[in-house]
Structure formats: structure tokens, C-alpha cells
Amino acid sequence: MSEAAARIAALEARIAKLERINLSLMGRVERSTDLQGNAFSAFETAIALEGKVRERTADLERALDDLAASNAALAHARDAADEARRRLGDAIEALDEGFAIFDADDRLVLCNQTYLSLWPEIADRIVPGMRFDEIAGAIGEGQRTLNALVAPDRWVSERVGQHRLADGGHVISLADGRWIQVNEQRTSDGGVVGVYTDITDIKAEDARQRALELAQRAVVLQGTLDAMPQGVSVFAPDRSLVAWNDPLLSLLDLPKVHARQSIADHAALVEWCKVNLPRADAADTLGWIGTADGGTVEEVVAVRRLANGRSIEIRRLAMPDGGMVMCFDDVTERLRTADALEQRVAARTRELQAEVREREAAEGAMRAAKTTAEQANLSKTRFLAAASHDLLQPLNAARLFVSALSTRRMAEGNRKIVAQTASALDSIEGLLEALLEISKLDAGAITPELADIAIGDLFETLYTEFALVAAERGLSLTVLPTQLWVRSDRRLLRRVLQNLLSNAVRYTDHGGIIMSARQAGRSVFVSVADTGRGIDAAHHEEIFEEFRRLDNGTSQGMGLGLAIVQRASRMLDHPIRLASAPGEGATFSIEVPVVAGGVARPALSAAPRGIGVSNVLVLDNEEAILAGMRAMLGGWGVKVKTASTLAQACAQVRRARQAPDVILADYHLGEGALGDEAVAALRRTIGVEVPAVIITADRMPDLKERLTAAGLHVLQKPVKPAQLRALLASVG
Incomplete structure (x- = not known):
């Protein structure tokens, strides 16, 4: 109920109430006059009643005025609403699209003629208040859409679901060939508003464009096929010929005008090949291949040599849609070239194998020569290393004797001879040292x-x-x-x-x-x-x-x-x-x-000029060395005891009243005896860690390191007197 109607009802109720009050007062006046008969009283009462009636009448008049004003406002509102409704109806009718509004209960509130024209068979049945599912059911029964032609119930169910979802647009294809795009949205009060647009022309244009694109692709495809040197034929799933190119016509000697009639399908192509490509019409060469259970088939390639000497390569490939592509290629020249190349490769291979055998023989000879050279080098190295002791022993003795002679008084001529002898010994020593050093470098020692x-x-x-x-x-x-x-x-x-x-x-x-x-x-x-x-x-x-x-x-x-x-x-x-x-x-x-800079080594202190020892024990298996040591050390004023074996040395120590200041021992004492072992035995005999010097011709660094680690001093042969004198001064 509107506000104006409510106000009119209230005024009418008020007027009725005032009328009831007026009637009641008039009755009381009449009854008082009859009972009392008092005219004055009646007059007073009448005056009083008249005043009240006047007041009530004024109120009633004001209420009637208000009622009239309200009625006028209501009439104006109704006119405005009718005008708005007419304008809305005109606007909806003016739309090119179909328009329909459904309320929250999914009942039709309003639609235009365009909407009704979509369903001409049921247009007279579509009225306001009709439910949407009823409209959809009537459309389905009339089979107005393509999908409704196939499954009406299913289409009605899907359509009602789309309407209730109302979340955008979808397309409906009508049975008369038209296409309708439906856009549905929810209103604020829970209803649905739908706009139905005829897009048949757009669909037709799309179809034309698609057809044009397909035609253009067909032209490009045909151009591509014609540009290929191989003959190509494409078959549809029903084995009918779909496309071919000019090289196929030339290869199979097909008439250009009636090519399609000659090989209209796969079977016709096989029959044609029996005549034009004899020996190439076998089932494993031209037979149909296709996909099995949705899977794929690998490309099948076969090469057949024809009766006329030509070689044809035939490729078959199944297409995903169930069709097949066949390619024919004349590979006669290619095979001839390949055969010629293969022969050349075979000949070159034989040549290379011969070269490899020659090279292997040469490498074998080189390896043998290298092995021989290495063996000779190793033999030389082993010889020099083994002979170094024997070579340096007499040289060491000679140097000791020359050193001893140089400290004695002699004629000037003899002194020159001694100096020349010392120089010759220096040359011999330098030569031996160089030879030994080269042999060690060559041997990797x-x-x-x-x-x-x-x-x-x-x-x-x-x-x-x-x-x-x-x-x-x-x-x-x-x-x-x-x-x-x-x-x-x-x-x-x-x-x-x-x-x-x-x-x-x-x-x-x-x-x-x-x-x-x-x-x-x-x-x-x-x-x-x-x-x-x-x-x-x-x-x-x-x-x-x-x-x-x-x-x-x-x-x-x-x-x-x-x-x-x-x-x-x-x-x-x-x-x-x-x-x-x-x-x-x-x-x-x-x-x-x-x-980067490291730590500098501390400077070595100068050795004292004097010899700080007076009693030396010399152990060497060469008598010449012992004699030379006695001569040289005796010239320095040192008391010398010599021994050629460890037993003699121990005997010398036992007979002596005091331990020697220094032990000088050769490293190789003969019969496998070693100088460091002899020194250890002498120290045990003496009972004192007497300083000891090992003299050796072996220049291997590991030997020197081992002897030094054992607390022994080491001198290389031939012994230089100055080195020995400085060492004796430092340990004495």
C-alpha cells in the first residue's frame, strides 16, 4: 500500500468517527428535552452542542481538504508512474536486441517484441508472470534450437542452469539458422535481466573469413606441394584423394586433365602403379596404413628398383585424422652417386688401412728404437751411478796426497808441478760431477x-x-x-x-x-x-x-x-x-x-780458521784413502788413527786411552757394510755420541737428508781439503 492510500484511509476513518460523535450528541439533546421539558436547559444545551458541532465540522472540512490534496497527489503520482512505464516500454521496444526481466521468483515481469519474435510459435503464450523454466520448456518442445532438435530435455536443463547462474554470455543456435548471443545478469532485488542479440551476420562473416583463410591455406599448401621435388598424394580417412602435386603426375605418367579421375582414391592409385610402376605395387610398399586405437604409426619407407632400372623411394605416413600421405621420389641418381661414393670410400678406406698399417709398423719401430735408446740411457745412467764410487775413490786419494804435498816445503819447480796436478784433478772432478749430474737428470733420479x-x-x-x-x-x-x-x-x-x-x-x-x-x-x-x-x-x-x-x-x-x-x-x-x-x-x-716476500735465512757464522780437533779416527776400506788422510791431517797437526774395517776401528778405540774428537767414515765400506751403521756401532763401543762425518760419492738428496736426520755430517767425494778443514773446525 502506498503512502497516499494510507493517508486517505486514515482521514476516512477520522470522518466516520466525527459523524458518530455528532449523532450521539444530537440524540442526547433530544432525550433531555423530552424528559425534563425545560426549554432553557434545552437552549443552553443546544448552544453548547452547536459550538461543538461547529468545531467538529471545521475539523471535518480540514480533513476533507487534506483528503482532496492527497487524492490529487496520488493521481499525479499515478500519472507519472504510468508515463515512466510507457517510456520504459517504448525504450525496451526500441531496442534491436530482445529484452526480458524476471523477478526474484524467476517470473517474467516485462519483455519486448524482439524477444517474443525469437520464439514465434509460442509468442502468444509468453505473458508476464510466466516462469522461466516454463518458457524454456516450451522452446524445447517446439525444437526451436539445434540442440533441442537432438535432445530437448537436455537442452532445457542446460538452459535453465545457465539462466540461474546468470554470470555472462553464451550463444544459442536456432533451428532456422540464426545465432543468438544471450547476456544475463542478476538485478539488485535478485531477479535476472537478459539481453538477446542476433549475431547471425557476424557468424556469417566469421564463416566467410574462415572459408577464405582455408582457401588461402589450400592455395599455399598446393603451392608448397607443387614446389616439392617429390610426388605427393594426400588421402582422407575414407581413402579418397584430397590433394596432389605436379611432380606426382610426372612421376606416375598421369594425365594432367583427368588426374583426379585416374587416382580418385587409394585403390585406384595402387591399380595405376601396377602398370606404371611395376615391382613397386607390393602391399608393403603402397598398402594403406593408419592409426590404431588413437595411437600413432611411424613413417614407412621403402625403395624399389623398377624394371626399367629406375629406383623409386616411397614414403607412407598416417595422419592423426585417419588419413594418409604418400610421397614418391626418383632416387636413381642419388643411389648411383651413393654407390660411387661408397666405392670411393671403400677404396679410400683400404688406402687408409694400408697407411695405418704402415704407420703402426713405423710407430712400432719408433717405440722399439725409443725403448732401445731408453735402455741404453738407463744402462749408461746405472753404469755411471755404479762406477761413481770407484771413479771418485782414486781421485779422492790423489786430491788428499796433493793437498798434503802442498803444505810441505819443496822446490819452486816441484810446487808448480803440484799446482798443475791439483788443477788437473779439479778438471777431472768437474767432468765426473757433470757426467753424473746429467745421468741423474736423464734418469729422473x-x-x-x-x-x-x-x-x-x-x-x-x-x-x-x-x-x-x-x-x-x-x-x-x-x-x-x-x-x-x-x-x-x-x-x-x-x-x-x-x-x-x-x-x-x-x-x-x-x-x-x-x-x-x-x-x-x-x-x-x-x-x-x-x-x-x-x-x-x-x-x-x-x-x-x-x-x-x-x-x-x-x-x-x-x-x-x-x-x-x-x-x-x-x-x-x-x-x-x-x-x-x-x-x-x-x-x-x-x-x-x-x-711474495718470505723470511730471510739467518746468515751463517764464519768458520774458525783453526782446527778445533786433535784426535781423529778415519774408517775407509781403501788403503790409499787412509794414507792420504794420514798425510793431509798429519800436515795439519792432527793425530790420526785409521782402520779399514769396523772390527779394526773398534779395536783402535779400545786400545786408545781417550775417545776420538771426530770420526771420519766412508759410506760404502765394502762387503755391504755402511758407514752410518759403523758409526753407530763405534758410538756404542765408546759410550759417547762422538761427532761423525760420512764421506760418500753418492749425491742423491734423500741419502743426504737421511744421514743429516741421523745427526751425521756429510761430505761429497772427492773431498776438498778446505771443506774438510772448515767442517772439522765447526764440530771440534
Whole structure:
């Protein structure tokens, strides 16, 4: 009920109430007059009643005015609502789309004629208040849509579900060929508003575009097929011919005008091939293949040689839709080329096999020669190592005797002879040491012990060693100071620089020698430069060979120094460089990895000049060595006891009243006896850890380390008197 209607009802109820009051008052007046008969009283009562009636009448008039105003407002509102409804109806009818509104109970409230025209058979039955499921049911019964033609009940169920969901658009295909797009949305009061748009023209345009695209694709596909050198035929799932190309016509000798009639389907193609491609019409070559249970079939390839000598390659491939593609290719020339290539490959293979056999034979000969050379080298090395003791023993004895003679008084001529003998012994010793060192380098008997080395300390030692020799030849030796440190083997690096300095002194007649070190990147180049005769570039390689001298033997060199330098540098992986030319001197450089500065070694204290021992026990199995030791040590004022066996030495110790100050023992005492074991036995006999020196011709680093670790001093043969004197002074 509207507000105006409620107000009218209230006014009408008020008027009825006032009328009832008026009637009641009039009755009372009439009854009072009849009962009392008092006219004045009646007059007063009438006056009073008249006033009340006037008031009530005024109230009634005001209520009637209000009622009239309300009725007028209500009539105006109704007119406005009717006008709005008409405008809404006109607007809905003016829409090109179908329009329908359903309330919260899914009943039709309003629709336009366009909506009704969608369903002309049931348009007269669609009225406001009709439920949507009833409308959908009537559409389904009339089979107005394509889906309703197939399954009406299912379509009605799906359509009602879509309407209730009302979350967007969907498309309905009508039985008369039209397409309707439906857009449905929920209203604020729970109803549904739907807009039905005819999209038949859009669908038709899409279909035309799709047909155009398919036509264009067909043109492209046909062009692609025609551009292929192989003959191609495409069959539909029903085995009818769908597409082919011009090479197929040429390959099968098909008439271009009636090609489709000649091979309309797969069976016709097979029959045609029986005549035009004899020997290629077998079932395993042209038979139909297809997919099985939705799976895929691999491509089938067959090559058939025809009666006329041609070779045809036929490929069959099943398509996902159940059709098949067949490709025909004339591979006659390809096979001929392949056969020719195969023959060439076979011939080349035979040639290569022959070359391989020859190469294997040559490599076998090379391996045999290498093995022979290695065996010879090892034999040489083993011989030199084994013979070193026997070679150095007499040399050691001779040096001892010469040293003893040099301390005695003799004529000047005899003294010169002794000096010449000492020089000859030095040459022999240098030659033996070089030969032994080369043999050890070749045999791999020397293992580099890498450590951080201060170049400055090494330079200082080498300067002390060569300064006097250079001065005697009238040469200046300059060593540039350096703070650089390198990573190398101290003994091998020192040996390399010794040989380079020795060569520089030997082959420089005037001027001087400079030894320096400079850093370049991550390397240090240690160089020895001289002002000597220089070396022609043609001889830069050969001077590193054994016994190679370029002065035709006029110098005192043996031709082994640079051979040792090259072997040691290769072992250390320190490249050697040479810069020299005749008359311009020579500069030898060795490249060594640089490292950060380390800890400098403490300086060695100078050995005392005097000998701090007076009683020495010498143990050696060579009588010449014992005699030489007695002569040399006796010349130094030392009391010497000698023994050739451990038993004699123990007897000497027992007879003596005091223990010897130092024991000098040869390492190889004969018959398997070793010097360090003999020293241990003598110490047990004496009962005191007497200082001991082991003298050996074995220059292996591990032996020296083992003897030093056992608390023994080590001297190499041949013994240099100055070294022995300094050692006795340090242990005495």
C-alpha cells in the first residue's frame, strides 16, 4: 500500500468517527428535552452542542481538504508512474536486441517484441508472470534450437542452469539458422535481466573469413606441394584423394586433365602403379596404413628398383585424422652417386688401412728404437751411478796426497808441478760431477723440492764463489741487489746459475759480467750477461747439446754446462732464453715464478780458521784413502788413527786411552757394510755420541737428508781439503 492510500484511509476513518460523535450528541439533546421539558436547559444545551458541532465540522472540512490534496497527489503520482512505464516500454521496444526481466521468483515481469519474435510459435503464450523454466520448456518442445532438435530435455536443463547462474554470455543456435548471443545478469532485488542479440551476420562473416583463410591455406599448401621435388598424394580417412602435386603426375605418367579421375582414391592409385610402376605395387610398399586405437604409426619407407632400372623411394605416413600421405621420389641418381661414393670410400678406406698399417709398423719401430735408446740411457745412467764410487775413490786419494804435498816445503819447480796436478784433478772432478749430474737428470733420479727462495741470498753466495775467479781473469763481476723471491728448487736453480756464470767467465776475454733479476708480471727473469765473444744465432740451439763447444776446443770447457742448464730448467719448467750475436756478448735468462716476500735465512757464522780437533779416527776400506788422510791431517797437526774395517776401528778405540774428537767414515765400506751403521756401532763401543762425518760419492738428496736426520755430517767425494778443514773446525 502506498503512502497516499494510507493517508486517505486514515482521514476516512477520522470522518466516520466525527459523524458518530455528532449523532450521539444530537440524540442526547433530544432525550433531555423530552424528559425534563425545560426549554432553557434545552437552549443552553443546544448552544453548547452547536459550538461543538461547529468545531467538529471545521475539523471535518480540514480533513476533507487534506483528503482532496492527497487524492490529487496520488493521481499525479499515478500519472507519472504510468508515463515512466510507457517510456520504459517504448525504450525496451526500441531496442534491436530482445529484452526480458524476471523477478526474484524467476517470473517474467516485462519483455519486448524482439524477444517474443525469437520464439514465434509460442509468442502468444509468453505473458508476464510466466516462469522461466516454463518458457524454456516450451522452446524445447517446439525444437526451436539445434540442440533441442537432438535432445530437448537436455537442452532445457542446460538452459535453465545457465539462466540461474546468470554470470555472462553464451550463444544459442536456432533451428532456422540464426545465432543468438544471450547476456544475463542478476538485478539488485535478485531477479535476472537478459539481453538477446542476433549475431547471425557476424557468424556469417566469421564463416566467410574462415572459408577464405582455408582457401588461402589450400592455395599455399598446393603451392608448397607443387614446389616439392617429390610426388605427393594426400588421402582422407575414407581413402579418397584430397590433394596432389605436379611432380606426382610426372612421376606416375598421369594425365594432367583427368588426374583426379585416374587416382580418385587409394585403390585406384595402387591399380595405376601396377602398370606404371611395376615391382613397386607390393602391399608393403603402397598398402594403406593408419592409426590404431588413437595411437600413432611411424613413417614407412621403402625403395624399389623398377624394371626399367629406375629406383623409386616411397614414403607412407598416417595422419592423426585417419588419413594418409604418400610421397614418391626418383632416387636413381642419388643411389648411383651413393654407390660411387661408397666405392670411393671403400677404396679410400683400404688406402687408409694400408697407411695405418704402415704407420703402426713405423710407430712400432719408433717405440722399439725409443725403448732401445731408453735402455741404453738407463744402462749408461746405472753404469755411471755404479762406477761413481770407484771413479771418485782414486781421485779422492790423489786430491788428499796433493793437498798434503802442498803444505810441505819443496822446490819452486816441484810446487808448480803440484799446482798443475791439483788443477788437473779439479778438471777431472768437474767432468765426473757433470757426467753424473746429467745421468741423474736423464734418469729422473732428481726430484725438485720447490720452496720460496730469496734471490738476493743466492746472488750473495754465487758472488762469493766467482768473484775471485773473475778477478784472476781480469774481469769485473757485478751482482745487482734485489729483494725478489721466487718459487723453485734451491739446489737446481743454484746449479743453473753456477754453470751460466762459469761459462760467462770462461768465454769472456775482457770487460765484465753482470748478474741481475727483474720482475715482469708474475715471473722473475734472472739474467747473466757478459761482454764476451758472442754466439751466432745459427748456433743458439746446438750449444745446449752435450760436449758441444764452438771454440774448437781452445777453452778449458767440457761442453756439458749448458746441457745441464737445459735439463734442469726443463725439469723445473723454467724457460731459458738467449740473446747474443758475434762480438756483442751473450745474455742468458731463466724465467722463474715470483712469490711474495718470505723470511730471510739467518746468515751463517764464519768458520774458525783453526782446527778445533786433535784426535781423529778415519774408517775407509781403501788403503790409499787412509794414507792420504794420514798425510793431509798429519800436515795439519792432527793425530790420526785409521782402520779399514769396523772390527779394526773398534779395536783402535779400545786400545786408545781417550775417545776420538771426530770420526771420519766412508759410506760404502765394502762387503755391504755402511758407514752410518759403523758409526753407530763405534758410538756404542765408546759410550759417547762422538761427532761423525760420512764421506760418500753418492749425491742423491734423500741419502743426504737421511744421514743429516741421523745427526751425521756429510761430505761429497772427492773431498776438498778446505771443506774438510772448515767442517772439522765447526764440530771440534
